[in-house]
Amino acid sequence: MIVKKILLVDDDRFILQLICRALVLKGFICFTANSVKEALEILYEHVPDIILSDYSMPEMNGFEFRKVILTDNKFKNIPFVFFTSFADEELMQKGLDMQAIDYIDKNTPIALVVSKLNNILDTIRKQHEKSLFEIGAAAEALNLRSVPLDSPAINGFKLNFLYQTYEHYPGGDFIDFITIDENNTFVILGDVMGKKWGAWFFSFNFLSYIRSAIRLCVFDGNLSPASILNKINRIVCLDPVLGDVLSTLSLIRIDKTTSSVYYAGAGDLPIIFYQKSERKTSTIQSNGLLLGIMEDGLYEEDVLKLANGDQLIVVSDGMIDFEEYEGKKTDYILFLNKLKPVLGREDTYMQIKKKMFSDNKKRAVVDDRSLIFIQKVEEHC
Amino acid sequence: MIEITTHQNYYIAKIKFAEANMEQSDLFKQEIINELDSGHTHILISFENVNYIDSSFLGALVTSLKHAMAMGGDIAVYGLNENISQLFELIRMNKVFKVFKDLPGSYQAGWIA
Numbered sequence: 001m002i003v004k005k006i007l008l009v010d011d012d013r014f015i016l017q018l019i020c021r022a023l024v025l026k027g028f029i030c031f032t033a034n035s036v037k038e039a040l041e042i043l044y045e046h047v048p049d050i051i052l053s054d055y056s057m058p059e060m061n062g063f064e065f066r067k068v069i070l071t072d073n074k075f076k077n078i079p080f081v082f083f084t085s086f087a088d089e090e091l092m093q094k095g096l097d098m099q100a101i102d103y104i105d106k107n108t109p110i111a112l113v114v115s116k117l118n119n120i121l122d123t124i125r126k127q128h129e130k131s132l133f134e135i136g137a138a139a140e141a142l143n144l145r146s147v148p149l150d151s152p153a154i155n156g157f158k159l160n161f162l163y164q165t166y167e168h169y170p171g172g173d174f175i176d177f178i179t180i181d182e183n184n185t186f187v188i189l190g191d192v193m194g195k196k197w198g199a200w201f202f203s204f205n206f207l208s209y210i211r212s213a214i215r216l217c218v219f220d221g222n223l224s225p226a227s228i229l230n231k232i233n234r235i236v237c238l239d240p241v242l243g244d245v246l247s248t249l250s251l252i253r254i255d256k257t258t259s260s261v262y263y264a265g266a267g268d269l270p271i272i273f274y275q276k277s278e279r280k281t282s283t284i285q286s287n288g289l290l291l292g293i294m295e296d297g298l299y300e301e302d303v304l305k306l307a308n309g310d311q312l313i314v315v316s317d318g319m320i321d322f323e324e325y326e327g328k329k330t331d332y333i334l335f336l337n338k339l340k341p342v343l344g345r346e347d348t349y350m351q352i353k354k355k356m357f358s359d360n361k362k363r364a365v366v367d368d369r370s371l372i373f374i375q376k377v378e379e380h381c
Numbered sequence: 382m383i384e385i386t387t388h389q390n391y392y393i394a395k396i397k398f399a400e401a402n403m404e405q406s407d408l409f410k411q412e413i414i415n416e417l418d419s420g421h422t423h424i425l426i427s428f429e430n431v432n433y434i435d436s437s438f439l440g441a442l443v444t445s446l447k448h449a450m451a452m453g454g455d456i457a458v459y460g461l462n463e464n465i466s467q468l469f470e471l472i473r474m475n476k477v478f479k480v481f482k483d484l485p486g487s488y489q490a491g492w493i494a
Contacts, residue, residue, distance in 0.1 A: 269472065
């Protein structure tokens with residue numbers, strides 16, 4: 001169920017409580033205000049999905065409130081419904097002329113008010129999803145992808161990834177795999193700070209730089225992820241367009257011949273390393289700073305020798321965000337504890353997919369999220 | 382969005398909301414940059430009211446820091462809850478920002494604890 005937030009504005013506290021109670025029972029989060037002044041204070045902290053406002057209030061009335069809302073880019077697109085006992089056609093027309101979505105008479109039974117609000121929000125959501133789908137289709141047609149369709153096959157390794165959008169929006173996460181020769185494959189997982197379209201748009205800029213830097217370094221015989229990260233960071237710091245945009249990056253090179261993994265990170269979350277022989281889970285934290293903060297990003301490299309059955313998990317920050325009853329929180333340890341029971345199994349990847357990426361887990365998602373799974377397996381002849 | 386007070390020779394910008402996310406990040410960044418541009422170049426951002434911070438807000442924080450550094454100022458953070466403090470360490474934001482558990486004494490070519 002999608003949690004819907006509503007701002008109720010009425011100088012009659014009894015009515016506020018009555019409607020709020022009915023809406024909470026239907027899964028709404030209600031913010032209540034006794035005056036327009038209070039409502040505006042709430043708006044600056046919580047942007048609701050819909051506003052239901054009385055017309056007749058002392059000091060500022062509902063129309064004046066609507067006028068203020070319409071002048072603010074951040075609020076003007078929030079669906080606005082007038083709620084009043086004035087059954088005056090002229091006033092109703094005036095409200096609708098101010099781009100209010102509807103008018104609800106205060107004599108309407110509460111259950112019907114709730115249904116009406118739900119219907120309005122459902123219609124808007126469907127329209128919104130349709131628009132997102134159309135934009136997604138256009139991006140697809142232009143071959144604009146921040147996440148690949150599939151992962152490459154590497155003899156001696158299992159390589160998979162999982163990606164989930166946030167409320168159907170593409171976000172700042174980007175994934176890529178670059179096989180440079182028969183022995184070496186680069187694995188890329190980054191996250192442009194920000195959400196939705198802005199972050200998605202910039203993810204292509206970062207991906208382009210990363211792809212170019214890898215190719216150019218490889219031409220020079222340089223296969224070191226830390227050195228490549230250093231070059232990417234210097235370019236990003238000099239790029240005026242990306243001046244205010246920051247990104248994390250986990251850069252891994254899988255070397256098939258030595259069964260080794262070379263890892264360097266920029267402001268990324270620690271990667272998780274499961275060693276089968278010792279049945280041990282550890283985390284490896286890279287040293288580097290987010291791309292674009294300063295010219296010396298302090299990038300260093302870790303080398304991990306993988307034995308058959310060893311596993312590596314790389315994640316974006318959306319994986320450690322949780323929506324709980326008390327609110328949102330970021331908790332890496334909680335994520336790690338959820339992951340540990342499925343590590344070291346034959347079906348670890350499928351278990352992660354089932355436990356963390358199933359449809360019923362989407363409700364708790366607060367950002368787009370990605371996970372890359374690497375496992376050393378027996379080589380085929 | 383932020384409440385500005387002075388302490389010793391720097392300014393404290395106390396975030397007034399609990400969820401520091403994309404919805405607030407642009408306005409927050411603008412308010413901090415306005416403070417910096419008005420000459421308040423050394424700002425301690427107080428997270429005492431904040432329960433959660435998302436990557437958009439972290440981005441706004443770093444952009445504000447870059448703005449401060451370009452004008453010879455600095456931004457430090459204070460009052461992080463356990464989860465946010467853990468996040469700062471995990472993604473090395475503690476190397477980017479000076480993080481204080483207690484109010485620093487003053488700023489003299491660096492934050493003095």
